[in-house]
Amino acid sequence: MNQTPLVYIAEDDPEIRALMVGLFRAEGWRAEAAPDARAFWRLVESERPDLALLDVMMPGEDGLALCRRLQANHGSPVIIASARGEAMDRIIGLEVGADAYIVKPFHPRELLAQAKAVLRARQGGAVRAVRPVFHFEGWRLDVGARDLTDPAGQAVILTAGEHDLLMVLLERPRQVLSRDHIMDALRGRAAESYDRSIDIQVSRLRRKLGDDPSAPQLIKTVRNGGYLFAAEVVTE
Incomplete structure (x- = not known):
């Protein structure tokens, strides 16, 4: 099995696409790129990537829809790269399953740092x-x-972020965990470090676990405290 990390890039701008491919290959990664979602999906069908880097605004299926589909079928880590940098744009990116959101234009070293952080978490x-x-x-x-x-x-596919969050909760059952505590436990991840990102991840994880958000029984919200995993956890 090839241990060199594999990144797939979906980017419709040919210059940016070539720059990203060259950047990752210079760092020793395997890197392939596609100009749209259809070509990107052909790459995924040939080999599952260690990381996906998705532009938001592409012809046909956009990066957000592609991220949602990728997470539903494979759960590969995703970084969204977009010129849209408002807080709501970042929140939407996290809600559809991205592990990190980077705003264009970005420094090449920033992109590599984000990518390495996501892989370290995985x-x-x-x-x-x-x-x-x-x-x-x-x-x-x-x-x-x-x-x-x-x-x-039945198998339930988790994103890398959902998996990491679930592990944090399962390792600390029946303990009240503040958002800061959770973010510290998830250190090394490239997700946005603000309270709202934790709330989004918890909401997504609840849906995957069938935990009614209006009256959750597994991941409970503790007012002015954070979250508590209420179920008994057995480890083997």
Whole structure:
């Protein structure tokens, strides 16, 4: 198996596309690029990437829709690169499953730093001597395989960010975790470091776990405190 990280880039501007490919290859990555979502998806079907870098405004399917589809089918880490830099644009990017959002124009070193941070988060479990399997309320998370199954045995695909957040909660069950505590536990990730990003991730994770947001039973909101994972967690 090739251990060199593979990044796929969806960018309709040929100059920016060539710049990004050259940047990653100079750092020792494998890098391929596509001018639109259709060509990008052909790349994904040939080999799953370690990271996807998506422009928002592309002809046909835009980067947000592509991110949503990629996360629903593969769960690969995603960085969105866009000229839209308002807070709501960033929030929408996180809501559709992106791990990080970088605003154009950006410094090449900033992009590489974001990419490396996302990969460190994805590979963070590799330094553990044992990769546990967590059980809670009939659910099963195999950390080594990055597989989550529901009580019926059906696979549930998590984004890298959702997986990392779930691990933080499962490692600290029945403890009140402030947003700052959660962000510290997720250190090394490239997601935006503000309270709203944690709320978005929690909301997305609740949906994946079937946890009613109006009366959550698994991930409870503690007023003026943060979040608490309420279920009993068994580790093997």
